[in-house]
Every structure is written in structure tokens, then in C-alpha cells.
Amino acid sequence: FWMVNGCWGASMAIHLGMFVAALHPLDHRKFMIVANAIFLRVVLVWPFLAAFLGTVFIEMLRRLHPNLEGMARYHLGIVVPSCPQFGTPEEHAKVEELAERGMTVDDLLDFYRMLLRGEHYRHFDIDATTTDDIVRQVIIPLSRSKRYPGGGAAYATIVSNGVPHIPHKMVTHNWNNRFSHLIAAVFADVMGHQTYSYILTQMRSEKGLELLRKQMRAGLHKSYWICAFSVNQHTGICSVAPPEDSLGHPIRACNCCVEKHHQGPASEMNKFDGLMEYLQCLTPGFGQVIAVDVKFE
Secondary structure, three states: OHHHHHHHHHHHHHHHHHHHHHOOHHHHHHHHHHHHHHHHHHHHHHHHHHHHHHHHHHHHHHHHOOOHHHHHHHHOOOOOOOOOOOOOHHHHHHHHHHOOEOEEHHHHHHHHHHHHOOOOOOOOOOOOOEHHHHHHHHHHHHOEOOOOHHHEOOHHHHHOOOOOEOOOEEEEOOOOOEHHHHHHHHHHHHHOOOOOHHHHHHOOOHHHHHHHHHHOHHHOOOEEEOHHHHOOHHHOOOOOOOOEOOOOOEOOOOOOOOOOOOOOOOOOOOOHHHHHHHHHHHOOOOEEEEOOOOOOO
16 A cells, blocks of 8 residues: 555656646746645645634534533444443442433532522521532422432433533532532632632622633533432432421422432442542543532531
8 A cells, every 4th residue: 555655656746747847937936836835725724724623613512512522432332441340230330320420510500599599498598508408408309300210310410401421520528518618619629729718709699600600611511520419319318308407497308209229239329439430430630529618527
């Protein structure tokens, strides 16, 4: 192949030389101008234009479909690197399912704005409401859906309409800490901040929240794995609830028909080690965010 290609190129060069030699001297300058224009177009302009348009197209796809890489292995037949299996095949299948439930920054902003407006939980207090309160009072009720077996699914599944979202990072946090601190820690990571005091100040109003949205616009597509959103609470804790939340407001236990799994291969509450190992293999640059509240808890 290389020999044939080399001979063909040499033949073209000889014919071109013969053509130039046969030109009238007055036509040499015109030919050189045209030849240089063609050379620049083929060698510089076309490759640059193709690279530019390709970059724009990929960036648009990345913003419109932030989880395209994760969806590719299901819809495009792309083979992804083989990752170590966690436990039995049934346990690993559950890990793969959990790994598809990232929450995008855009969805987190919408969820928090809903709380600020007093929707679904009018007692929300940025300085007092805990993550456990939000799970019991908001996430579990809003993740009830007849579209899923038993009438419930993970909140991340509900907001994504079942489209897989492979997370960029996993968030470690304490359910007894303030929910606002958890979200502020995620936003701080998006913006590259080490602390979230400024962000928490902006989160006290919708105007400040929209300012944060603009400041994070380049990272709105990023997704985070947060157990409160990413675990299907209907397979574990939804039916057993304390009588009231941390602020003294009553909690209504969920009466869905989703089968509960607190242990075993089908459980979603004992797969975190395998999940982190799997996501580290699956997602380039995968990391962990440790959300610590103002009391360093």
C-alpha cells in the first residue's frame, strides 16, 4: 500500500513539473498564485475549519446531552473499558444501575429554588433544615411515580426521565447537617472554591441563586452522585419514618408498594465502596467531594 501510494505521488509530482515547464513565462506567476492558494486552503484553512466546527459541535452536544459518554455504551455500541466486578453479578448489576443516577448542577439549582419558594415544604429554613428533613419531607414524596415498579424511584431518575447521568464526582455528607450546606459545598466545588460562605450567602434569595447560576454556567452540565437523590429511598427507608422532623413538623410515612431491600444484592444502601471503585474506572477525572458543615461535622 505504501509503495503504491508513494509511486502515485511521485507520478503526480512529475506530471505537475512537466506541466509547469510547458507553461508560457507570462502564466508562471498566475499559476504560482493559484497553486499557493490551493495549498494554503488544503493544508491550513480546511483542517482549521474542520477542527473549529468539530469543537463547536462536540461542545454543543456536551451541553445538550451532558451524559452522552455514559449513554454511548447503550445506544451507540461503543465498548468502554472493562471495570472490576463488585461482588456477585447481581450486586455488580446494582452498582451499574446506581452509577447512572447523577444529579446535574442545573437540576440541583432547580430543586433548591423550589425550596426557597416554599413549594412542597413551606417550613424550609436555610439555617436549620437538615438533609434528613428534606429527604423525608420532599425527596421521598416527589419521587413517587406510577411509571416505576411499586410506585417509586430515585429522585435523580425522576428528574432525568430515566436518562442515565454518569456522575463526575461523588459527594460524602452527613444527613444530620444542614441541607443548604450540602448544596453549597457542591456549588463551591463547581466554582473551584475551597469554602462556601459566599455561596451560602447568595443562596438566601432567588436573585442570589440566579447569580450563582450565571457564575456556574460552564459547569451546569456536571453531575454529582448524592445518596439523598441517587438512592431509591423507596427500596429502603420510606415506609418507616420518625413522627416529626428536626423542626418539629410531622412526617407522613410513604405507603408505596416498592419492595424493600436493606441487605443483599438488591440493596442500594450497601454498595458505596463498589460504586466508587466502579465510577473511578468508568469516569475520567472522577473525584470525591466531602461536604463539611460550619461545625466541621
